[in-house]
Every structure is written in structure tokens, then in C-alpha cells.
Amino acid sequence: MEDVTNFEFDNLKLDLDEYQGTPEEIVTKKAKLAATHTDNPVLVEDVSLCFNAYKGLPGPYIKDFLKQLGTEGLYKMVSGFDDHTAYAQCIFAYCENKDSEPVLFVGKNEGKIVEPRGDTSFGWDPVFLPDGYEQTYAEMDKATKNSISHRSRSVAKLKEYLQTEE
Ligand SMILES: O=P(O)(O)OP(=O)(O)OP(=O)(O)OC[C@H]1O[C@@H](n2cnc3c(O)ncnc32)[C@H](O)[C@@H]1O
Ligand SMILES: [Mg+2]
Incomplete structure (x- = not known):
């Protein structure tokens, strides 16, 4: 850095959260x-x-x-590969308190x-075709999507946990 600007730089060792890594x-x-x-x-949840x-x-x-590529761009990312498979994943995380x-x-x-096919109103729904279905998430009615979605599967596990914790 010192080579390209007139500023002086110092290394500071700070432990900052980066929110990178596995889901x-x-x-x-x-x-x-x-x-x-x-x-x-x-x-909290993350998709x-x-x-x-x-x-x-x-x-x-x-x-x-x-945000940067749009759904068309997401499709372009895989179109040059033989493997177009993907999975949608939702993780709910439950934390009892700051020490647990x-x-x-x-x-x-x-x-x-x-x-991309279907209604464009929600996220990457138009490019995701779930196994066993002819319609993308965006083409399905909400009830069908909800009955098979990554989110509903996560919520089902969460519900079961909370019920047994009661
Ligand atoms: O992770 P943060 O920064 O909190 O942001 P967020 O809450 O908006 O984002 P999510 O992780 O929930 O979702 C990641 C992206 O996936 C999209 N998304 C989430 N659930 C989806 C679903 O069921 N179908 C299509 N797109 C979805 C959502 O719009 C985001 O662009
Ligand atoms: Mg996220």
C-alpha cells in the first residue's frame, strides 16, 4: 500500500465479525x-x-x-456447466441466551x-426447479411451495424442537 499512496499504514490486529464461511x-x-x-x-434464519x-x-x-446478476445471470452461471443441480437451504438458529x-x-x-420462469416477485424463485416438479418455485401456488420448501422443512424441525422443550 505504501508504494501506491502517500499515506502511512500500520497493521492493527482487530477481531471483527466478517460473516463469511459455511451457512x-x-x-x-x-x-x-x-x-x-x-x-x-x-x-434467526438464513437462506x-x-x-x-x-x-x-x-x-x-x-x-x-x-442483486447484481438477476435471475437470468444466476442461470447463466450454471449454463456453461453440465451440472445444473442445486439445493435451496434454510437454517433457523435458536439461541436460548448469550451464553448458550x-x-x-x-x-x-x-x-x-x-x-427464469414464473412470477418474479420473490428472490430466486424463478430459477429454482425442485426435484419431482415441473414448475419452478415461482410458478407454483404458495401452498404448494410451502408444502415442500427448504423453509418449511427447517420450520418443521424447529417446531418439533420447541414442542419437546416445552
Ligand atoms: O442474510 P441477511 O443479510 O439477513 O438477508 P436476508 O434475510 O434478506 O436474506 P436471506 O438470507 O433470508 O435470503 C438470502 C436471499 O435469498 C432470497 N430468498 C430467501 N428465501 C427465498 C425463497 O424461499 N425463495 C426465493 N428467494 C429467497 C432473499 O430474497 C435473499 O436475496
Ligand atoms: Mg442471508
């Missing part, structure tokens, strides 16, 4: 951080869209990819990335 690591950090802000238990041709990326970074370890509930739905 599990990221949602765990989120839950722990949230738990420092209240005395009540917290629940990933993972392309197998990219070893699981964009994964938790899908929000920025979607978050409990994770992973809901996953396998499918593939297709050219």
Missing part, C-alpha cells in the same frame, strides 16, 4: 450476536442457494449475486437451476 457458521454467528442484544431467547457446479456457492452469498450455543435446524430442498 452453518454464518447463522451461528448471527444468532450469537442477536443474543447479546436481549435477555430473551432469539431466533442459501447452493450450486453443485460451484461446490455450494453462491450459498449464503446468494443475496448479492441475485445456538441450535440449528437445517431444511434443504434439492433441485436444479433453470431459465
Whole structure:
């Protein structure tokens, strides 16, 4: 850096949260951080869209990819590969208090990335075709999507946990 500017630089060793890593690591950090802000238990969720041709990326970074590339761009990412398979994943993390370890509930739905089809109102729904279905998430009615989605699978596990904890 000193080569390219007139500023002087010093190295400071600071431990800052970066929110990078696996979906599990990221949602765990989120839950722990949230738990420092209240005395009540917290629940956070994070969604990933993972392309197998990219070893699981964009994964938790899908929000920025979607924002910059749009659904058409997401399809273009896989169109040059033989492998168009992907999975949608939702993780709810429940953290009792700031000193306890978050409990994770992973809901996953396998499918593939297709050219965008259907209603464009929610996220990457137009490019995700779940296995066993002819319609993308965006083409399905809400009830059908809810009955099979990554989120509903995560919520089902969370519900079961909370009921047994009661
Ligand atoms: O992670 P933070 O920064 O809190 O942001 P967020 O809460 O908006 O983001 P999520 O992790 O919930 O979701 C990541 C991206 O996936 C999109 N998304 C979430 N659930 C989805 C679903 O069921 N179908 C389609 N897109 C979805 C959402 O719009 C984001 O662009
Ligand atoms: Mg997220």
C-alpha cells in the first residue's frame, strides 16, 4: 500500500465479525450476536442457494449475486456447466441466551437451476426447479411451495424442537 499512496499504514490486529464461511457458521454467528442484544431467547434464519457446479456457492452469498446478476445471470452461471443441480437451504438458529450455543435446524430442498420462469416477485424463485416438479418455485401456488420448501422443512424441525422443550 505504501508504494501506491502517500499515506502511512500500520497493521492493527482487530477481531471483527466478517460473516463469511459455511451457512452453518454464518447463522451461528448471527444468532450469537442477536443474543447479546436481549435477555430473551432469539431466533434467526438464513437462506442459501447452493450450486453443485460451484461446490455450494453462491450459498449464503446468494443475496448479492441475485442483486447484481438477476435471475437470468444466476442461470447463466450454471449454463456453461453440465451440472445444473442445486439445493435451496434454510437454517433457523435458536439461541436460548448469550451464553448458550445456538441450535440449528437445517431444511434443504434439492433441485436444479433453470431459465427464469414464473412470477418474479420473490428472490430466486424463478430459477429454482425442485426435484419431482415441473414448475419452478415461482410458478407454483404458495401452498404448494410451502408444502415442500427448504423453509418449511427447517420450520418443521424447529417446531418439533420447541414442542419437546416445552
Ligand atoms: O442474510 P441477511 O443479510 O439477513 O438477508 P436476508 O434475510 O434478506 O436474506 P436471506 O438470507 O433470508 O435470503 C438470502 C436471499 O435469498 C432470497 N430468498 C430467501 N428465501 C427465498 C425463497 O424461499 N425463495 C426465493 N428467494 C429467497 C432473499 O430474497 C435473499 O436475496
Ligand atoms: Mg442471508
